[in-house]
Amino acid sequence: MARFHRLTVSAVDRLTDDSVALTFAVPPELRAEYRHAPGQHLALRRVADGVETRRTYSICSPAPAPGSDGPTHLRVGVRLVEGGAFSPYALKEIAVGDELEVMTPAGRFVLEPAPGQYAAIVGGSGITPVLSIVSTLLAREPAARFCLIRSDRTTASTMFLEEVADLKDRYPERLQLVTVLSREEQQAGLPTGRLDQERLTGLLPTLLPVQEVAGWYLCGPYGLVQGAERALRGLGVPRARIHQEIFHVDAGTRPAPAATAPAHSTVAVRLDGRSGSWPVRDGETLLETVLRNRPDAPYACKGGVCGTCRAFLVSGEVRMDRNFALEPEETEAGYVLACQSHPVTERVELDFDR
Numbered sequence: 001m002a003r004f005h006r007l008t009v010s011a012v013d014r015l016t017d018d019s020v021a022l023t024f025a026v027p028p029e030l031r032a033e034y035r036h037a038p039g040q041h042l043a044l045r046r047v048a049d050g051v052e053t054r055r056t057y058s059i060c061s062p063a064p065a066p067g068s069d070g071p072t073h074l075r076v077g078v079r080l081v082e083g084g085a086f087s088p089y090a091l092k093e094i095a096v097g098d099e100l101e102v103m104t105p106a107g108r109f110v111l112e113p114a115p116g117q118y119a120a121i122v123g124g125s126g127i128t129p130v131l132s133i134v135s136t137l138l139a140r141e142p143a144a145r146f147c148l149i150r151s152d153r154t155t156a157s158t159m160f161l162e163e164v165a166d167l168k169d170r171y172p173e174r175l176q177l178v179t180v181l182s183r184e185e186q187q188a189g190l191p192t193g194r195l196d197q198e199r200l201t202g203l204l205p206t207l208l209p210v211q212e213v214a215g216w217y218l219c220g221p222y223g224l225v226q227g228a229e230r231a232l233r234g235l236g237v238p239r240a241r242i243h244q245e246i247f248h249v250d251a252g253t254r255p256a257p258a259a260t261a262p263a264h265s266t267v268a269v270r271l272d273g274r275s276g277s278w279p280v281r282d283g284e285t286l287l288e289t290v291l292r293n294r295p296d297a298p299y300a301c302k303g304g305v306c307g308t309c310r311a312f313l314v315s316g317e318v319r320m321d322r323n324f325a326l327e328p329e330e331t332e333a334g335y336v337l338a339c340q341s342h343p344v345t346e347r348v349e350l351d352f353d354r
């Protein structure tokens with residue numbers, strides 16, 4: 001069950017003009033709770049003028065070693081979103097010594113270290129979870145190799161430039177690094193311009209044996225991730241080997257209620273071992289219904305992106321507005337995003353504990 005604790009900021013490192021890395025110290029008594037897999041994220045919570053804001057940020061530091069107490073520190077990357085509700089505050093106001101409310105780690109965009117060839121295609125701040133994935137994998141698994149293809153606008157706007165260069169120095173044989181800059185000339189031979197489906201379809205087979213890659217990790221803006229997935233599917237990569245995480249999806253407008261929506265419906269919920277049942281108000285999502293009655297319900301983005309509100313649909317039917325977080329296997333297994341779900345049947349039963 002996800003929980004918030006107050007953690008102290010132990011370092012603020014400027015990465016680029018518009019991004020920082022925040023490091024939190026984890027006290028010994030909380031280390032087990034903050035144990036994370038490489039690729040997971042943390043939700044940060046801020047209450048200002050009575051309004052609560054939550055945002056998720058990927059952990060870039062390596063995952064703690066198995067058998068250890070858990071991480072002593074957690075580092076996340078934050079890029080400025082103009083007009084955003086959290087990142088301007090993170091970039092301009094957060095200082096060493098501040099205490100922030102930090103949720104325990106969540107997310108299923110993970111790679112548990114194992115031998116084999118892996119690859120990632122990332123854009124912009126999409127490097128953040130992949131940095132944790134690559135550093136953990138190469139340190140723990142001597143028989144693993146990684147091909148990292150990253151796309152940025154310019155060198156100056158590239159997050160974690162030094163950290164990635166250090167990894168390349170430490171593992172020159174096992175880390176293949178390809179950098180594509182869309183707005184800057186590079187040395188001859190290196191690709192420039194945008195990484196879209198067509199370019200990736202041509203580029204990937206020249207870089208590595210596409211069919212031998214055990215796991216592809218796609219992370220970044222929606223367009224890049226979509227194009228990369230289409231390119232990989234076109235090259236015959238099975239869907240189960242492709243993992244994706246999307247950043248910054250516009251809020252969009254909520255679709256009108258479906259004609260099939262029942263006039264009255266009830267949601268029954270199991271959450272942290274306790275059960276409750278409440279009427280769903282017109283047009284609201286199941287998460288909104290649950291939060292009115294159980295403020296401890298898990299969520300972060302409310303936009304169908306982070307997957308924190310995942311729940312198992314025990315009975316009844318729901319309609320999801322959108323889903324950028326759950327893999328097809330998860331929806332087939334019966335999981336839904338509560339923040340995107342509306343009841344289609346008069347009674348719906350959700351289990352947040354499964």
Ligand code: FES
Binds near residue numbers: 305
């Ligand atoms: S809260 Fe992020 S997907 Fe629902």
